[in-house]
Amino acid sequence: MYIERALREAFLRGSDYFPAMLLVGPRQVGKTTFLRHLSSSERKYVTLDNMLDRDFAKRDPAGFLERYGAPVLIDEIQYAPELLPYLKIAIDQARHDHAEKARNMFWLTGSQQFQMMKGVSESLAGRIGILEMLGLSQREMSSSATVPFLPDNEFLAGPRPMTTPELFERIFLGSFPGMVQGGSEQRELFYSSYVQTYLERDIRDLGSVGDLDRFFRFLRSVAARTAQLLNYAELSRDADISIATAKSWLSILEASNLVFLLEPYANNLTSRLVKSPKLYLLDTGLAAFLTQWPTAAVLETGAMSGAFFETWCLAEILKSYYNSGKTRPGLFFYRDKDMKEIDLLIEQNGRLYPVELKKTATPRRDDSRHFQVLRRFKKEIGMGAVVCMYPEVYPCGVDCRFIPAPLL
Template structure:
């Protein structure tokens, strides 16, 4: 069964304006399935996962381009970055748009030596696993999430009564299409195989990490810290590696879309702000697997329950932008007085504060720390607390509690 993606219209529109389009995202999030589904007749498909095709691309880019002519879909371009200058020449020699559709399992800007090769010629779009909208196959055209009245009103029109049981089942299962669509029946076997593929193709082949056992220990340590401030020294100590190695391995996880480092919001007005990023896993199912929660029930009742709930909310907000071809200005806030706001979205010359609470009971003190944003020059937009409430309820004259099902 095919699940439609929010990205469809954005991708097809970009294909009319750019000669090259690159779809990036972690392995098995549905990049190839999506592009093949919307691909018009006459476009050649070639994958660099095939050893002989990859060898040709790596050893003789010119011959490769003569053998596989545009319009073309090239899968897993990270295996042959040397093809990009040839793609650039082809793009420059023709006025046709959308001639090259590329996919990659690594962030384009982190591919060594090629970040500027296609500057001005390529549209780079990120894809993660299914969003909640895609999972439910409804309201795929909803605008990216922001806590302003029009957006919230549109989302409240389809928001269902939250179910803690269903919420944690979704969080525990994760967002990979094979698990949701039913192609993979056994969750544990799926994630075990996923890790082996990831280790072999991204960690060993591309990043040349030699100590795979230590790397698995490192990725597990990162998963256990989702939603927390990044502490490289702590990660290195727990994994018995050096801090430089921990920094390098963290960049590998970022480049392959396993984690996201959320930067703090700050400017030059105050020096009392924490400037350390927060670490978030991008798939809560993989995160739960790595931290060995063997059921949705144990996950919901366990020590990571709040952090994994916050992680899921963050990934949904991020998907609402990435799956519309947009890059959000999203941060967190924390100062040395320990005042903290989970997320801040910067838009329309305003700062929109968002807190996340895994609670059905509304508390009067929720949202009080949003007032710390008044010291910044930008205006403060509507603040919200995303929680398990059944409907939107006011916290005060400016801030509201909203059900998590608006995502």
């Protein structure tokens, strides 16, 4: 059963404006299924996973585009960057012949951006719209409307509140469509195959990674440190690699959309802020598999339950922005050297919205005590939120609300 993706409207708006659209995201999040579902009958489809077509595209890009002319969906474009200059030529020719026809020509997907984005920016600047897709969001699974998260949004509750064990079942399974629809019986097979495919295809293709065993240990170390401050020394020690290699490998995970680095918020008013970003492995199911939690119940009561809850909430909020077409959301965190911390700061229209992410069903007003430190930035402070497992949206002061995590 196809689950309608919230990115639909943003993608179609972009396609009506740009001659080419590129959809990027990790493997298996549903990029191809989504675009084929949107495609009209006249749009051709070709995947560069097919070795014959990949060789054709690399060897004779002009001939490839002559065979698969616009409108066309080209899957896994990163395997043939040689096509990009020829896409530019085709777009410019269409603009010269008939400007109205130079829209909605090329739909492209890419599973990892590490080698691809330089060629896109050089060849197709001003001609291509780029959107990001992650796994299924909670709102997509419940068929709810998606808007960028802000604490003063309207949050509509379902027929009954989701319990903490139920939420941790979602966290444990993760958000890949194949996992959501396949169920827990196939979890081990799905994630072991996913990791093997990622290592053997995406990572081996990057000549900079010579030791896949060490890279796997590095990936597991990243999963074990989700929702923590980034520490390259610890990551390099775990994988027995240099700090320079750890930095290079983390950039690969970030470019593959598996990892998100949440930057600290700062301006010129203070120098007492922690400057390291926070590290998140965005799919909690993959993170749970890599860190070998056996069941959702054990994860819920384990030492990393708070980190997994925070990661899931951050990923849901990030998806709400990506699914609305906002690829550069103003998301940060706050931590100073006095150990005052705010899990998430959202900066929108010159206003700061503070958010705490707490795995508790009994939140307290005191959970928002550090929000007042934001006054030092001399910016307008919007509604704050404590995202938690309280069963309903409830005020916890004049300018703060308890918001149930399942409503994100």
